[in-house]
Amino acid sequence: MNITQILFWLLTVMAIGSALMVIVSKNPVYSVLFLIATFFAISGHYILLNAQFLAIVNLIVYAGAIMVLFLFVIMLMNLNTETEPQKNKWLKFAGTIAGGCLLLVLVAALRDADTRTSTALVKEGDIGLIQNLGKTLFNEYVIPFEISSVLFLSAMVGAVVLGKKE
Amino acid sequence: MPINLYIFLALALFSIGVIGVLTRRNAIIIFMCIELMLNAANLLLVAFSKLHLADKANPALNVATNGADAQLFVFFIMVVAAAEVTVGLAIIVMMYRNTHSVDVNFLNRLKN
Numbered sequence: 394m395n396i397t398q399i400l401f402w403l404l405t406v407m408a409i410g411s412a413l414m415v416i417v418s419k420n421p422v423y424s425v426l427f428l429i430a431t432f433f434a435i436s437g438h439y440i441l442l443n444a445q446f447l448a449i450v451n452l453i454v455y456a457g458a459i460m461v462l463f464l465f466v467i468m469l470m471n472l473n474t475e476t477e478p479q480k481n482k483w484l485k486f487a488g489t490i491a492g493g494c495l496l497l498v499l500v501a502a503l504r505d506a507d508t509r510t511s512t513a514l515v516k517e518g519d520i521g522l523i524q525n526l527g528k529t530l531f532n533e534y535v536i537p538f539e540i541s542s543v544l545f546l547s548a549m550v551g552a553v554v555l556g557k558k559e
Numbered sequence: 560m561p562i563n564l565y566i567f568l569a570l571a572l573f574s575i576g577v578i579g580v581l582t583r584r585n586a587i588i589i590f591m592c593i594e595l596m597l598n599a600a601n602l603l604l605v606a607f608s609k610l611h612l613a614d615k616a617n618p619a620l621n622v623a624t625n626g627a628d629a630q631l632f633v634f635f636i637m638v639v640a641a642a643e644v645t646v647g648l649a650i651i652v653m654m655y656r657n658t659h660s661v662d663v664n665f666l667n668r669l670k671n
Contacts (some may be wrong), residue, residue: 444630498621512560
């Protein structure tokens with residue numbers, strides 16, 4: 394077992410463990426912190442796959458900006474109490490069973506697929522570097538890039554309109 | 560690494576997100592679970608973007624920017640997720656202002 398596999402399993406355990414803690418912790422602030430840990434683990438996977446630009450963007454945009462926005466809203470609403478109304482125990486049980494069945498069916502369907510011999514390259518390949526991604530983005534994906542600016546503008550206007558006191 | 564492991568990791572993260580959406584009543588945590596599902600899809604896209612380069616026998620696959628499309632899709636998913644979060648959190652703040660709770664069951668009132 395070389396260092397890459399050790400890192401892979403470490404990051405996998407970290408990602409799944411903190412994702413589980415997101416949905417079982419009672420306090421929403423802890424949920425946000427565990428979700429940040431999950432994003433760090435996923436960024437580690439990106440670095441392992443040599444997708445360095447996405448790893449940094451994932452950290453800056455998700456763990457940096459979006460999660461701070463979540464924390465800000467939670468603390469603004471004073472939700473860091475543990476008084477969240479709980480669902481009916483049977484509803485929780487049914488939700489867990491349904492999600493587990495989804496996982497079971499998907500894993501069972503993909504277990505014997507033709508992907509067993511395929512490997513994802515780790516620690517090599519340079520498509521994740523910002524030079525190649527930038528060239529592809531501005532050569533072939535200029536129109537979606539510009540349209541996403543319109544999307545951001547409309548989202549900003551929508552957030553302001555929704556948040557405004559009437 | 561075998562691509563199977565990445566598929567199963569992404570499936571596990573996605574299923575955890577689904578379970579969270581189904582079992583929690585706090586609107587913010589439901590929203591965070593949706594982010595988790597988006598990230599599972601992102602991880603799978605990045606893993607598959609490094610897949611076809613493994614075929615050394617086919618020289619047509621050895622172009623330097625092969626697979627950059629998948630990573631740009633991930634970039635655009637992040638863009639859309641950021642826009643979604645701003646609007647969604649604004650809706651949650653408005654809901655809290657009206658009902659003084661983020662319990663999604665209070666949204667039953669929308670019926671009347």
